[in-house]
Amino acid sequence: MVGSFGSITSALSALRYQQVALDVAGNNVANAATEGYVRRTVNGVSVSSAAPALWSVYDGHGDGVQVGSVERQVDPLLDARVRREHGSLAYLQTTQTILARVEEGIGEPGDSGVYAAMLDFKNSWQDLTLEPGSDAARQQVIGSGESLAQALRLQVSNIAGEEADQRSHLLNLVSEVNDAAGAVAELNHNILVTEQNGTDAGTLRDQRDLLALRLAELTGATVSVRPDGQFDVVVAGESLVSGREAGTFVLASGVTPTGDTDGSPITFRVDASWGSTVLGTTPGGKVGAVADVLTTTLPAYRAGLDALAADLAATINTQHAAGFDLAGAAGGDFFTYDPLVGAASLQVAISDPALVAASSVTGGLDGANADALSQLGHGLDDYQKLVNGFGSRVAAVERQTANQAALTRSLDSAWEQQAGVNLDEETVNLVTAQRAYEAAARLLTTLDEVLDTLINRTGIVGR
Incomplete structure (x- = not known):
């Protein structure tokens, strides 16, 4: 019984x-x-x-x-690897997206880009050599010169617009980082209390894992697990989340709260109860990608355009001043350029076709100075090097992104098989x-x- x-x-x-x-x-x-x-x-x-x-x-x-x-x-080691590779992929994808948009704005090779405008300007001087007394040929030189200046100004405007957009984007990313960090700290507390009460906290752990992955994508953050199961989150070597407490991720310099530049390099800081620390290195992930593009890539390209415009103005103005206009007077500046403003200030200085100094002798119409002007480089080689360098950078990022995406997919597949x-x-x-x-x-x-x-x-x- x-x-x-x-x-x-x-x-x-x-x-x-x-x-x-x-x-x-x-x-x-x-x-x-x-x-x-x-x-x-x-x-x-x-x-x-x-x-x-x-x-x-x-x-x-x-x-x-x-x-x-x-x-x-779950496999803690696999989870850590997935977060790390997702952070690297987010960095590369964000960089690729920004650079691809800038490259599209450059528009090279193309019929309406700066290179085509440089060729037209060069050819207009050659045409004037054949007809130095022609008002139409002289007006063509002025018009092609203004088209070139406008093409350069448009590129600078595109770069400046992209920089403004990315500064606003960076502010939004910083806000998202703080929201995610605060949520991780709150979940640390809730999970601890829930499990101490003998209740399953699996759903809360799922939510926390998602947030940790998002922080890795945003900043390249790394996660360590305490013996009691709480997450500690570190960004660029500094603690952002410590158990139940979360610090505040701050843009320390480089971007104002309104999205403008303050003229200084972009830096970040973590303010927390355990102290306030400026990050010694740039974070990874999307935040790091935007910061690096704003700090190095876009400023370097714009500096190249500024140098190109300055050299173009100086070279053309020097040769133009060596000739004589239709009235026999010595030529003046063909372009105006403000070095404090850069390529955005480049403009044609004359509007009267008679002021174009095509001749090499006073009172003559030999067109020799126009021929000398047509023989100048007009910045073609320098511009080609600048664009090719930028294009190589874009191609390199695309290759790196493709390789990283393949690695990340492989890890995601392993995670899917596990979890x-x-x-x-x-x-x-x-x-x-x-x-x-x-x-x-x-x-x-x-x-x-x-x-x-x-x-x-x-x-x-x-x-």
């Missing part, structure tokens, strides 16, 4: 365990498409009978099964749990019949 009632307990434990298994498998299926969801598995533990009393004999074989744990299928929900596998788990539940129920039915026979029919034969 004792053994029979013990079997009922075993069957009951099986029903309860398989019910949990069904619930977990069903929850996995329901969240198969939920971003950041980590599949759960049930670990069963065999229940052993209590130690028998002295001199007693135990002839049982265990008292059933119980749920040992419901575990999230993702496989519907076929979960279907098998559901069927297995269902059949085990049915078997446990059948065991109860059998035991009920056995006990009915023992209790109600034993000893009634012959009555």
Whole structure:
């Protein structure tokens, strides 16, 4: 009798365990498409009978099964690697997006770019050599010169517009970093309290993992796990989240709160209860990409345009001053250029075709000075080097991005195999749990019949 009632307990434990298994498998299926969801598995533990009393004999074989744990299928090492590679990919993709947009604005090679305008300007001087007295040819020189200056000013305007957009973008990214850091600190607290109360915190852990991944994509942040399970987040060597507390990620210099430049290099700072520290290096991720583009890439290209415009103005003005205009007066400046403003200030200084100094002798129309002007380089080689250098930088980033994307996809695939929900596998788990539940129920039915026979029919034969 004792053994029979013990079997009922075993069957009951099986029903309860398989019910949990069904619930977990069903929850996995329901969240198969939920971003950041980590599949759960049930670990069963065999229940052993209590130690028998002295001199007693135990002839049982265990008292059933119980749920040992419901575990999230995570690999901390794989998670750390995924965060690191996603941070690197975010840096490269952001850089590629910005540079590709700038390259599109440069418009080279093309019929409306700066290079084409330089060729037109050079050719207009050659045409004037053939007809030095022609007002149309002289006006063409002025018009092509203004087209060249306008093309250069347009490129500078595009660069300045991109810089303004990226400064605003950087402010938004900094705000997003602080929101995510605060949420991680809050989840650290909530997870700790929840698990201390004996409640499963798997969903909260899923949310925290997503936020940690987002911080890695934003700043290249790294995560360390405390013995009590809380996350500590470090950005560029400085602590941003420490347990239940989060610091404030701040743009220390380079960009004003309104999105303007303050003329100084871009730096970052973390303000927290444990101190205020300026980051010694630029963060990674999207924040680092935008900061690097604003600090080095775009300023370097604009400086190249400024140097090109300055050299063009100086070269043309020097040769133009060596000739004589239609009235026989010495030529003046053909371009105006302000070195404090740069290429954005380049303009044609004359509007009267008669002031074009095409001649090399006073009172003559030999066109020799126009020929000398047509022989000048007009910045063609320097501009080509500048554009080719920028294009090489864009191509290099594209290659790096493609390689990093392949590596990241490989890690994502490994993570998906580890933590993702496989519907076929979960279907098998559901069927297995269902059949085990049915078997446990059948065991109860059998035991009920056995006990009915023992209790109600034993000893009634012959009555």
